[in-house]
Amino acid sequence: MAAITLTGITKIYADGTVAVQDLNLTVAEGEFLVLVGPSGCGKTSVLRCVAGLETPTSGTIEIRGRVVNDLPPQDRDLAMVFQTFALYPHMTVFDNLAFGLKMRRLPKDELEQRVQWVAAKLGLTEHLQKKPRQLSGGEQQRVALGRALVRQPQAFLMDEPLSNLDAALRVKMRGEIMKLQRELGVTVLYVTHDQTEALTMGDRVAVLHQGRLQQVAPARELYEHPATQFVAGFIGSPAMNFLRARLVRGPEGLTLKLAGQDVPLSDDLLKQHPLLQQHTDQEIIVGFRPEHLKEPQDTTPGPGILTFRGEVDLVETTGPVNYVHVSLPAEPSTPLLASLEADQPLMTGQTLDLTVDLQHLHFFDQETGRAL
Amino acid sequence: MKRQPILLSAALVLFIAVNFFPFFWILLSSLKPSTQLFAYHPPLWPRAFSWENYRAIFAERHFQVNILNSLIVAGGASFFCVALGSMAAYALARLAFRGKSLLLGSILVISLFPPVALVSPLFLFFRQAGLINTYAALILSYLTFALPLTIWLLTAFFRQVPWELEDAARLDGAGTWQVFWHISLPLAAPGVFTAAILTFIYCWNEFLFALAFTTNDQSRTIPVAIVMFSGYHTTPWGQILAAVTVVTVPVALMVLILQRRIVSGLTAGALKG
Numbered sequence: 001m002a003a004i005t006l007t008g009i010t011k012i013y014a015d016g017t018v019a020v021q022d023l024n025l026t027v028a029e030g031e032f033l034v035l036v037g038p039s040g041c042g043k044t045s046v047l048r049c050v051a052g053l054e055t056p057t058s059g060t061i062e063i064r065g066r067v068v069n070d071l072p073p074q075d076r077d078l079a080m081v082f083q084t085f086a087l088y089p090h091m092t093v094f095d096n097l098a099f100g101l102k103m104r105r106l107p108k109d110e111l112e113q114r115v116q117w118v119a120a121k122l123g124l125t126e127h128l129q130k131k132p133r134q135l136s137g138g139e140q141q142r143v144a145l146g147r148a149l150v151r152q153p154q155a156f157l158m159d160e161p162l163s164n165l166d167a168a169l170r171v172k173m174r175g176e177i178m179k180l181q182r183e184l185g186v187t188v189l190y191v192t193h194d195q196t197e198a199l200t201m202g203d204r205v206a207v208l209h210q211g212r213l214q215q216v217a218p219a220r221e222l223y224e225h226p227a228t229q230f231v232a233g234f235i236g237s238p239a240m241n242f243l244r245a246r247l248v249r250g251p252e253g254l255t256l257k258l259a260g261q262d263v264p265l266s267d268d269l270l271k272q273h274p275l276l277q278q279h280t281d282q283e284i285i286v287g288f289r290p291e292h293l294k295e296p297q298d299t300t301p302g303p304g305i306l307t308f309r310g311e312v313d314l315v316e317t318t319g320p321v322n323y324v325h326v327s328l329p330a331e332p333s334t335p336l337l338a339s340l341e342a343d344q345p346l347m348t349g350q351t352l353d354l355t356v357d358l359q360h361l362h363f364f365d366q367e368t369g370r371a372l
Numbered sequence: 373m374k375r376q377p378i379l380l381s382a383a384l385v386l387f388i389a390v391n392f393f394p395f396f397w398i399l400l401s402s403l404k405p406s407t408q409l410f411a412y413h414p415p416l417w418p419r420a421f422s423w424e425n426y427r428a429i430f431a432e433r434h435f436q437v438n439i440l441n442s443l444i445v446a447g448g449a450s451f452f453c454v455a456l457g458s459m460a461a462y463a464l465a466r467l468a469f470r471g472k473s474l475l476l477g478s479i480l481v482i483s484l485f486p487p488v489a490l491v492s493p494l495f496l497f498f499r500q501a502g503l504i505n506t507y508a509a510l511i512l513s514y515l516t517f518a519l520p521l522t523i524w525l526l527t528a529f530f531r532q533v534p535w536e537l538e539d540a541a542r543l544d545g546a547g548t549w550q551v552f553w554h555i556s557l558p559l560a561a562p563g564v565f566t567a568a569i570l571t572f573i574y575c576w577n578e579f580l581f582a583l584a585f586t587t588n589d590q591s592r593t594i595p596v597a598i599v600m601f602s603g604y605h606t607t608p609w610g611q612i613l614a615a616v617t618v619v620t621v622p623v624a625l626m627v628l629i630l631q632r633r634i635v636s637g638l639t640a641g642a643l644k645g
Contacts, residue, residue: 086537
């Protein structure tokens with residue numbers, strides 16, 4: 001049975017803002033599902049609807065097969081970790097952890113036992129008598145997690161729990177949360193705007209854009225087969241390059257007119273992208289990732305290779321990899337971004353050839369953004 | 373340590389001296405026998421200390437009864453004021469409903485009515501209800517004047533409690549009352565203290581209603597009782613000064629001890645902590 005099932009959830013706020021539109025999503029038992037999208041995409045609204053802090057305008061929310069639309073948050077038996085941690089500032093760490101159990105009238109010795117168990121698990125035992133403000137950011141985050149864990153709820157809801165931490169701590173806590181989730185086998189619905197967090201943590205990742213679900217898939221699949229142009233651009237860092245192109249019927253079959261070049265498409269490629277046929281004589285969007293752009297000496301030349309010649313605008317050094325911005329004479333308004341190994345110096349203004357394997361191209365409908 | 377500018381320190385000393393002089397004069401005079409008190413050139417420092425005035429107000433005038441009355445009335449009014457005010461303020465801070473700002477405005481308008489204009493109708497009302505000479509009459513009338521300030525003060529405090537804390541508590545299994553009692557109220561505690569203290573001081577010093585709604589010595593509060601010390605022919609200044617000293621010292625001490633709380637309460641909301 002699915003832990004959480006959302007069917008046709010729409011949320012329209014009193015001021016007319018449409019936050020979520022017709023969302024269908026299931027979180028399986030023991031699954032770590034990440035809901036990702038840019039700020040304002042509706043992901044937090046979804047989470048608050050599941051928690052019961054907001055009422056969806058339409059649609060049903062089920063927890064383990066039971067419709068909970070009319071249940072107040074305190075009766076849904078879910079735990080939530082907030083971005084601001086939301087620790088009770090006037091209570092000690094012990095009381096923070098115990099609050100949910102006290103509200104559920106757990107016998108005193110069992111309460112004590114559970115709090116000690118969670119404190120030991122999260123390394124908080126020595127801090128139990130402190131107030132939250134005496135703790136470091138990472139420790140506060142652990143208390144927030146502990147407060148959720150101690151309750152042993154039906155599922156965990158996490159609303160950007162790591163975004164208030166500094167970069168190093170974020171990576172560490174990311175690992176800790178994943179380890180805990182695997183170890184305890186709990187169900188997690190995790191909201192973030194950080195695609196790296198989404199890809200590394202989620203068993204599956206749901207991408208939300210302007211209140212609409214774009215794609216739900218494991219990280220690998222999102223990266224390799226994005227269902228829409230939005231997903232393609234949002235997932236992966238640095239972001240995918242997009243160029244306008246035109247499909248025409250040429251002497252060698254279906255041909256892509258791209259950045260001033262004619263590129264015949266092989267039968268294999270057309271088999272992988274059957275929808276391309278229907279877009280003959282139409283404009284489409286072609287996308288390819290910066291990491292798939294190579295320098296010619298690293299490529300075996302052949303018919304399946306596309307070459308761009310352009311001028312280096314800017315080189316960003318990150319250590320092992322340089323992000324090279326290259327402007328093409330045919331497409332001056334959309335410079336390409338290539339991530340190239342930083343083994344040889346590149347000068348701004350120099351001419352550079354870049355190749356990409358046609359296998360790495362993604363095709364999108366210009367209007368709907370759907371992958372072809 | 374940083375050196376205080378001399379002029380500023382001097383100004384401060386002068387300010388304190390001027391402000392405290394009347395109080396010291398009262399304190400010292402209350403300890404003078406009447407011959408010194410009514411002398412043509414009264415001495416600043418008593419030549420001989422006398423406790424006669426203090427003995428007289430407690431032994432002859434039963435001033436302790438009036439102190440008890442004031443404690444009950446001021447304490448009761450503060451308690452009900454904070455209890456009702458915090459619930460009203462919580463609702464005003466947290467609930468979204470139509471006409472909220474109008475309601476907040478009209479609450480403030482109530483406190484703008486001049487008390488003098490209300491004395492007669494309230495007297496008639498309390499006489500009809502048989503409440504003259506009862507604590508209830510004073511507590512009720514004080515509540516109407518103290519509640520608006522309390523509600524405004526506490527509304528500001530409850531607004532400062534982050535929503536997420538209440539959301540977290542609700543997910544932790546707390547109902548509305550439990551959220552209010554365990555989370556919001558403790559976090560608004562400085563405001564609750566401030567409101568309680570201000571109300572207490574207001575009721576402790578209130579004269580007009582207390583004069584109108586009490587008619588015998590047993591039910592009078594301190595300010596009225598002190599005024600009633602004066603007879604047709606004499607005004608016992610020594611006893612009045614002793615009584616004033618007795619009732620000022622505890623309040624002054626309370627404010628001194630709690631002033632940190634009051635200041636943080638009054639300025640809260642001005643700056644983000």
